[in-house]
Amino acid sequence: MKRSKMYIDGEMRDSNTGSTFEVYNPADGAVVSEVSKAGVKDVRSAVDAASAAFGTWSAIPASRRCSLLRKWHRKIMANRDQLAETMTLEQGKPIAEAKGEISYAASFVRWFSEEGVRAYGETIPAPTTKSRFVTIRQPVGVAALITPWNFPAAMITRKVAPALAAGCTVVIKPSEETPLSALALAELAGEAGIPPGVINVVTPKDPKVFSKVIFDDERVRKVSFTGSIPVGKKLMEMASGQLKKLSLELGGNAPFIVFEDADIDRAVKGLMTAKFRNGGQACIAANRIYLHRDIKFPFVEKLLGEVEKLKCGNGMEPGTNIGPLINHSAVDKVNGLLWDAEDKGAEILAGGSILNKRWVQPTVMDNCSEEMEVFSEEIFGPVAAIYDFSDEGELIKSANRSPAGLAAYFYTRDVNRCWRIAEKLETGMVGINSGFISDASAPFGGVKESGTGREGSSYGLDEYQEIKYMSWGLD
Ligand code: NAD
Numbered sequence: 001m002k003r004s005k006m007y008i009d010g011e012m013r014d015s016n017t018g019s020t021f022e023v024y025n026p027a028d029g030a031v032v033s034e035v036s037k038a039g040v041k042d043v044r045s046a047v048d049a050a051s052a053a054f055g056t057w058s059a060i061p062a063s064r065r066c067s068l069l070r071k072w073h074r075k076i077m078a079n080r081d082q083l084a085e086t087m088t089l090e091q092g093k094p095i096a097e098a099k100g101e102i103s104y105a106a107s108f109v110r111w112f113s114e115e116g117v118r119a120y121g122e123t124i125p126a127p128t129t130k131s132r133f134v135t136i137r138q139p140v141g142v143a144a145l146i147t148p149w150n151f152p153a154a155m156i157t158r159k160v161a162p163a164l165a166a167g168c169t170v171v172i173k174p175s176e177e178t179p180l181s182a183l184a185l186a187e188l189a190g191e192a193g194i195p196p197g198v199i200n201v202v203t204p205k206d207p208k209v210f211s212k213v214i215f216d217d218e219r220v221r222k223v224s225f226t227g228s229i230p231v232g233k234k235l236m237e238m239a240s241g242q243l244k245k246l247s248l249e250l251g252g253n254a255p256f257i258v259f260e261d262a263d264i265d266r267a268v269k270g271l272m273t274a275k276f277r278n279g280g281q282a283c284i285a286a287n288r289i290y291l292h293r294d295i296k297f298p299f300v301e302k303l304l305g306e307v308e309k310l311k312c313g314n315g316m317e318p319g320t321n322i323g324p325l326i327n328h329s330a331v332d333k334v335n336g337l338l339w340d341a342e343d344k345g346a347e348i349l350a351g352g353s354i355l356n357k358r359w360v361q362p363t364v365m366d367n368c369s370e371e372m373e374v375f376s377e378e379i380f381g382p383v384a385a386i387y388d389f390s391d392e393g394e395l396i397k398s399a400n401r402s403p404a405g406l407a408a409y410f411y412t413r414d415v416n417r418c419w420r421i422a423e424k425l426e427t428g429m430v431g432i433n434s435g436f437i438s439d440a441s442a443p444f445g446g447v448k449e450s451g452t453g454r455e456g457s458s459y460g461l462d463e464y465q466e467i468k469y470m471s472w473g474l475d
Contacts, residue, residue: 002033004179006042006203007186009049010196016041021205023180026092026324026358027314033090035179038204043171043213046200050142050169051219053197058139058167062117066165069113071192076106076157076185083153083184088315090178091152092323093278095315104438105153105185108161108456111440115461116165132472137465139167140245141221144214146207146235148227149326150281150380152178156185158444158455159224160199166464168222172201173210177326179203215241222464225249226283229404229449247453247463249283249445251378252406254427255399256286256435260294262411263433268302270435271384274409276310276362279322280382281330283450284407284429284437287379288368289386290395296388300349303384304364307350310382312359322382324358334360334381340373341365341385351382376402392421400426405448409435428454 003020005012015036022031036042057065076083084098093101124133143163147155156172163170174182179201186201204210214220215238225235226249239246256274258267274286291299313320325331335354342348351363363383368374374385389395399408409431410421422430428446431437438444438456445454453463 004033004035004183004203006036006038006046007183007190007199007201008042008046009200010190012187013042015039021176023090023177024327025089026326027316033180035203038202038209040209040213043202043204043210044217046171046202047142047213047217047219049197049200050171053195054139054142054169057164057169057195057198062119062165062167065167066113066116068192068194069109069116069161069164072189072194073106073109073113075188075192076102076109079184079188080106083181085316086184087152087178087181088323090180091149092326093315094320094323095318097278098315101151101154104440105157107440108154108157111456112161112165112461115162115458118458119166119461119465126471130474132474134470134472136468136470137166138468140464140466141168142219143168143170143222143224143464144210144220145170145172146210146223146225146227147172147174147182149175149177150278150283152181153185155226156182158460159226162455162460163224163464164194164198166461168464169198170200171214171220172199173204173207174201176203176205176207211235211238215239215244218242221245223247224453224463232451247455248451249453249455250406250449250451251404252283252285252446252450253287253376253378253402253404254284254407254409255288255290255425257290257395257399257408257410257421258292258295258299259410259412259414259417260292261413262295263413264295264299264302266433267411268299268306270409270411270431270433271303272306272435274431274435275384276322276382279325279360281326281380283378285379286409286435287385288375288399289384290389290399291386293388293390296386300364300366300386304350307362307364307384310362312355312361322359322362325360325381328357330380331357331360334379334383337374337377337379337381338363338365338383341368344369344372346372346374346385370398370401378404396421396424400424403449404446406446406450407431407437
């Protein structure tokens with residue numbers, strides 16, 4: 001069995017605590033690796049390394065930083081199969097999806113290697129002939145990055161690539177469920193020539209060990225977090241102590257709406273992606289499926305036909321579409337949501353069972369209502385909860401009745417309705433006749449309690465830069 005060390009200052013290191021913790025394969029509970037359990041001292045050494053590296057890294061030309069990012073991109077793609085295998089072993093997703101995620105993760109590194117050289121400042125027309133106004137962009141400083149387990153590679157590169165392109169150095173804390181992908185990516189960055197200290201990965205078992213250090217240390221100027229809304233709120237409170245620059249990519253509760261004039265085949269295909277990718281364990285997963293009463297019957301019939309084809313299994317086995325959920329408590333949570341919904345009148349049309357305490361059968365559930373927990377909770381499992389509607393105004397009110405506002409999807413052929421609905425939905429992202437919205441070139445992020453800030457696109461680079469304004473006085 002593998003033993004995994006942390007990555008600090010360009011080398012793999014054991015923890016000062018001398019302890020380790022186990023990472024399990026969600027498909028069978030086998031131990032995949034013993035990972036060094038980081039303590040406060042380890043996190044401090046990682047911040048020391050990132051802080052020492054910042055001066056040089058931020059001062060080298062952006063073109064040089066970006067060419068190193070391109071080398072890292074090539075390394076990631078050259079090791080795609082191995083990285084995907086590591087991911088499936090620690091996270092459970094089907095190997096084909098894991099390969100897809102590695103390519104997606106690498107795409108952020110390439111995209112920001114291209115965007116980092118375009119971090120332009122501005123000249124602004126000044127109000128008098130005796131002055132000139134200019135802005136430049138500067139890197140924020142050392143950035144602490146906290147990521148979840150559901151996309152163990154892409155959530156890392158979506159933060160690290162813009163941070164490095166901007167000239168920041170980073171200390172990463174991956175999820176304790178999936179630290180191996182992060183460590184493997186960091187090692188490849190070292191092999192690509194990214195200097196020691198620029199990327200550091202620490203692996204505490206208790207995440208509070210990390211937050212205690214980074215929020216107290218004045219050298220850490222930026223914290224970027226992807227994870228759940230309750231943890232995001234706690235971190236926002238902690239960030240107020242030193243008013244650290246903060247990005248929060250939090251949970252969602254996406255409505256997926258199909259109007260009466262939609263292309264039904266296309267909408268079913270979109271839903272299969274938006275609902276069942278990664279076994280439904282995605283922040284932008286379709287959580288509430290609203291079907292217009294006039295098309296509900298044919299839509300559900302086609303959906304059931306597609307869901308029937310999905311095969312649960314070990315992600316390493318070819319042909320698996322639905323891997324296990326990440327752990328037993330995730331399974332218990334989804335099971336509880338199913339019980340609550342059935343109890344309140346939902347009708348299970350497909351699935352509904354738990355297999356081997358690890359898999360939730362792909363489930364389609366009709367007659368859902370706002371009183372059920374599935375309406376307000378992120379399901380985070382392969383459960384399609386169906387609601388029906390006939391009135392557009394009522395539909396919009398219901399779709400917006402959530403504190404979360406990350407993604408929404410809708411299908412219609414009416415271009416006027418496209419604009420009307422897209423503008424009324426209270427979310428940061430909208431898929432219009434599309435169930436797939438993620439791309440390195442697009443701004444990913446939410447409104448309301450889904451967080452603040454954007455990742456991907458040029459806005460993603462802004463998150464790691466400060467704008468400095470210079471007012472020049474002339475004779
Ligand atoms: P989580 O909030 O439990 O944990 C996320 C990360 O935060 C982990 O690394 C965890 O160790 C760490 N963490 C937890 N408590 C902490 C603390 N007190 N101090 C510092 N770090 C702490 O979330 P999760 O279960 O890992 O991930 C699932 C959640 O992430 C879902 O809500 C999902 O919607 C959300 N998510 C959002 C996006 C997005 O881009 N908006 C993307 C993926 C996942």
